[in-house]
Amino acid sequence: MRISLASILVKDQKKALEFYTHVLGFRKKTDIPMGEHSWLTVVSPEQPDGVELVLEPMGFPPAKVFQEELFRAGIPYTAFQVDDIDAEYQRLLGLGVDFSMEPTQMGPTKIAVFDDTCGNNLQIFQML
Amino acid sequence: MNYFQEHVAALTRQLYAAEDLTERVVFAKGYIDQFYHEPIDLGALAKASCLSKFHFIRVFKRYYGQTPGQYLKEVRIRHAKRLISAGMPAKEAALEVGYSSVSSFHSLYKFLTGKTPGATQKAILENQTS
Numbered sequence: 001m002r003i004s005l006a007s008i009l010v011k012d013q014k015k016a017l018e019f020y021t022h023v024l025g026f027r028k029k030t031d032i033p034m035g036e037h038s039w040l041t042v043v044s045p046e047q048p049d050g051v052e053l054v055l056e057p058m059g060f061p062p063a064k065v066f067q068e069e070l071f072r073a074g075i076p077y078t079a080f081q082v083d084d085i086d087a088e089y090q091r092l093l094g095l096g097v098d099f100s101m102e103p104t105q106m107g108p109t110k111i112a113v114f115d116d117t118c119g120n121n122l123q124i125f126q127m128l
Numbered sequence: 129m130n131y132f133q134e135h136v137a138a139l140t141r142q143l144y145a146a147e148d149l150t151e152r153v154v155f156a157k158g159y160i161d162q163f164y165h166e167p168i169d170l171g172a173l174a175k176a177s178c179l180s181k182f183h184f185i186r187v188f189k190r191y192y193g194q195t196p197g198q199y200l201k202e203v204r205i206r207h208a209k210r211l212i213s214a215g216m217p218a219k220e221a222a223l224e225v226g227y228s229s230v231s232s233f234h235s236l237y238k239f240l241t242g243k244t245p246g247a248t249q250k251a252i253l254e255n256q257t258s
Contacts, residue, residue: 074130101133107144108154108191113132121132127192128154 005041007054008077009067010118013040016055019117023095024080026053044080053078058119067119074100076113076123085110085126152177153191156184160196164203165226170196205240208233213252218245 010016017040020026026042029052037059041052058064070077082088085103089112093099100121101113111125129137144150156177160168173196174184188196204225211221222233238244243251 072130074132076132100130101136104136106136106140107150108157111136128157 005052005054007056009058009063010055011058013055013057016118071121077120079123079125082124082126085124088124153187160200205237209241212245212248
C-alpha cells in the first residue's frame with residue numbers, strides 16, 4: 001500500500017490552481033473535467049512522480065463548516081517541507097501572500113503559516 | 129494570538145524547554161549536512177556538542193527520529209542518488225559522498241532506496257529516452 005494522493009478542500013478550483021502553481025510553484029499534473037468541477041491535481045517540481053495533491057472542490061456542505069472553523073482557529077490544513085524557510089517566506093511575502101505566523105522555531109524545526117486564498121491555512125516547515 | 133499559535137508555543141515550551149540543548153543538537157545535524165562527504169567521527173561530534181556519546185545519540189534520536197549514524201548514512205545516500213541520477217558512475221559517487229568501500233555503499237544504497245545504483249541510472253535513462 002502506498003500514499004500517492006492527498007487532498008485539500010478549496011473554495012474555487014480555478015483560483016486554487018492559480019495560487020498553487022503560480023505562487024507556490026507546484027505543477028499541474030491532471031485536469032479532467034467532471035461536471036461542474038474537475039479532477040485537478042498538482043505535484044512538486046522536485047518530485048514530479050511523487051504524491052499528487054488533489055485540489056478538491058467544496059461539494060459537501062458540512063465540509064465548509066469544518067474548513068471555516070479550522071481556518072478561524074489558525075490551524076493549517078496541511079504542511080509542505082522546504083529547504084530554506086526564511087528564503088521561502090521572503091519569496092512568498094514578495095508575491096503578496098498573507099502570513100498568520102512568521103517563521104518560528106519549534107525545537108529542531110521552523111514553521112510558518114499562511115493563507116492559501118482558497119479557505120485554508122497552509123504550513124511550511126524546515127528541519128533545522 | 130490564535131488557537132494554533134498558542135498551541136505551538138505551549139508545545140515548544142513542553143517539548144524543547146532546554147534551548148541550549150536544542151542548539152547543540154541542531155548544530156550537530158548542520159555539521160553532518162555540511163560535511164557528510166568527509167570522514168565524520170560521531171564521538172568527536174558529540175564532544176563538540178558538549179555531550180557524552182551515548183547522551184548525544186539518545187538526544188539526537190529524540191529530536192530527529194534516528195541516530196546520528198543513521199542520519200549520516202541517509203544524507204550520504206541521498207546525495208549519492210542525486211549524483212548517480214545525473215550520470216556519475218556509482219563507484220565515483222560512493223567516494224564523492226564519503227564512502228571508501230564500494231561494496232558496503234552498494235548494499236546500503238539498495239537498502240535505503242530500494243534500487244541498486246545501476247537500476248537508478250537505467251530508470252533515469254529510460255525516462256529520458258521515452
